[in-house]
Amino acid sequence: MQDSIKYANTLGHEATTEVVFNRHFDPHAPYDATQAAVLSDAGFSTAHRTISAWPGYAPTPLLALPGIAAEAGVATLHYKDEGGRFGLGSFKALGGAYAVLRLLAREIATRKGIDEPSVDDILDGTHADVISDVTVCCATDGNHGRSVAWGAQTFGCNCVIFIHGTVSEGRKTAIEAFGADVRRCAGNYDDSVREADKTARAEGWFVVSDTSYPGYTEIPKDVMQGYEVMAAEAAEQLGEAPTHVFLQTGVGGVAAAVAAQMRRRYGSGAAPRFILADPEDSACWLETIRAGTPTAVEGELDTLMAGLACGEVSVLAWDVLKPLCFAVASVADADAVAMMRRLARPLSGDPPVVAGESAVAGLAAFLSAANHAPAREALGIDETSRVLVFGTEADTDPELYTELVGKTADEVRAAA
Numbered sequence: 001m002q003d004s005i006k007y008a009n010t011l012g013h014e015a016t017t018e019v020v021f022n023r024h025f026d027p028h029a030p031y032d033a034t035q036a037a038v039l040s041d042a043g044f045s046t047a048h049r050t051i052s053a054w055p056g057y058a059p060t061p062l063l064a065l066p067g068i069a070a071e072a073g074v075a076t077l078h079y080k081d082e083g084g085r086f087g088l089g090s091f092k093a094l095g096g097a098y099a100v101l102r103l104l105a106r107e108i109a110t111r112k113g114i115d116e117p118s119v120d121d122i123l124d125g126t127h128a129d130v131i132s133d134v135t136v137c138c139a140t141d142g143n144h145g146r147s148v149a150w151g152a153q154t155f156g157c158n159c160v161i162f163i164h165g166t167v168s169e170g171r172k173t174a175i176e177a178f179g180a181d182v183r184r185c186a187g188n189y190d191d192s193v194r195e196a197d198k199t200a201r202a203e204g205w206f207v208v209s210d211t212s213y214p215g216y217t218e219i220p221k222d223v224m225q226g227y228e229v230m231a232a233e234a235a236e237q238l239g240e241a242p243t244h245v246f247l248q249t250g251v252g253g254v255a256a257a258v259a260a261q262m263r264r265r266y267g268s269g270a271a272p273r274f275i276l277a278d279p280e281d282s283a284c285w286l287e288t289i290r291a292g293t294p295t296a297v298e299g300e301l302d303t304l305m306a307g308l309a310c311g312e313v314s315v316l317a318w319d320v321l322k323p324l325c326f327a328v329a330s331v332a333d334a335d336a337v338a339m340m341r342r343l344a345r346p347l348s349g350d351p352p353v354v355a356g357e358s359a360v361a362g363l364a365a366f367l368s369a370a371n372h373a374p375a376r377e378a379l380g381i382d383e384t385s386r387v388l389v390f391g392t393e394a395d396t397d398p399e400l401y402t403e404l405v406g407k408t409a410d411e412v413r414a415a416a
Helices: 041-051 066-072 096-112 119-123 143-155 169-176 189-203 218-238 253-266 284-291 315-321 333-344 361-370 373-378 398-405 409-414
Strands: 004-008 016-021 062-064 076-081 135-140 158-163 181-184 244-248 273-279 325-331 386-391
Touching: 004 373, 016 284, 016 361, 016 373, 041 096, 041 218, 062 218, 066 076, 066 361, 076 218, 096 119, 096 135, 096 143, 096 218, 119 143, 135 143, 135 189, 143 158, 143 169, 158 169, 158 189, 169 181, 169 398, 218 253, 218 315, 218 386, 244 253, 244 361, 253 273, 253 315, 273 284, 273 361, 284 325, 325 361, 333 361, 333 398, 361 373, 361 386, 398 409
Parallel strands: 076 386, 135 158, 158 181, 244 273, 244 386, 273 325
Antiparallel strands: 004 016, 016 325, 062 076
């Protein structure tokens, strides 16, 4: 297998794409004990049973995009639209809120010396004496913090969210709407992760993070297990297994969850090829796959794709993705904007879709590769390919969405 391909694409006015191939990829490797210690069938069963019982739960739509599929020369292209998930605008509602619930259940059981209580017992105030004494916190670029804050408000505990300097005021306000104390700190996303961890240790709070790091791994497993619900829904909606999944990465938690669910579901040798999509200005997964080991990128990480602006991969996600990821592609900010506009003004036969700036890197990576013969061949894309992408957010920053697309989200939806 070649190491990498680099080429100019025409998605975002001749932006550059680099595809780096994973030396550890093994389509026939079993799903081993290391991976199962992170994401398992038993853990998924609990997450699915719990989340599907929440008020307002419904599988999000899986949209066929035959117009783009024909342009790309593939059999099918499907877009899992997470914009309506629990009214929070992104897939993150599956992870942060679920992890808050699991943390509260464990804390109640420990403090009272009882079995973990049911969701109903947590919601009806039976254990308000414990819950009101718990404070959860996390660092966020926006969507995860909103999910944690929503979970804290729903289940009755306190919440503090840390954001870094480039998180928009719109996203800050959206988190505050769920009753959280939002604190802006200096530096980039990874600096805010460290600030949240430091403060939580000093105050006796609980960090509910979607990234893992040495000494902090248990709660991120719950977050990722919740994300698997999205992947399972997509598989059930598709019927036939996809041949390729292109999925954007921040720390890698959602990519690991999707890959794990589909590898366990379809088995060794039959699971789709997973291609990760990294913003070129915060390409920690691209550099990790290039090096063959977790590798941090530094600097401001100043990408328009704010939800993906992460400089360090999750160690748990690496444990899962190390043999499952086929390749990583870089995505320029201009590529993301081009995809947002294309989905808002669809080709013939495609529905209009509201997709936020962090939702479309996977689609951009797919389309640029499909239109470049060497990359297309190297990734195994042909006229029989069945491609799946995940639209992980809608207009979570409405003002920015309108500025980038030239239409409001409501105007796009009205054209459906």
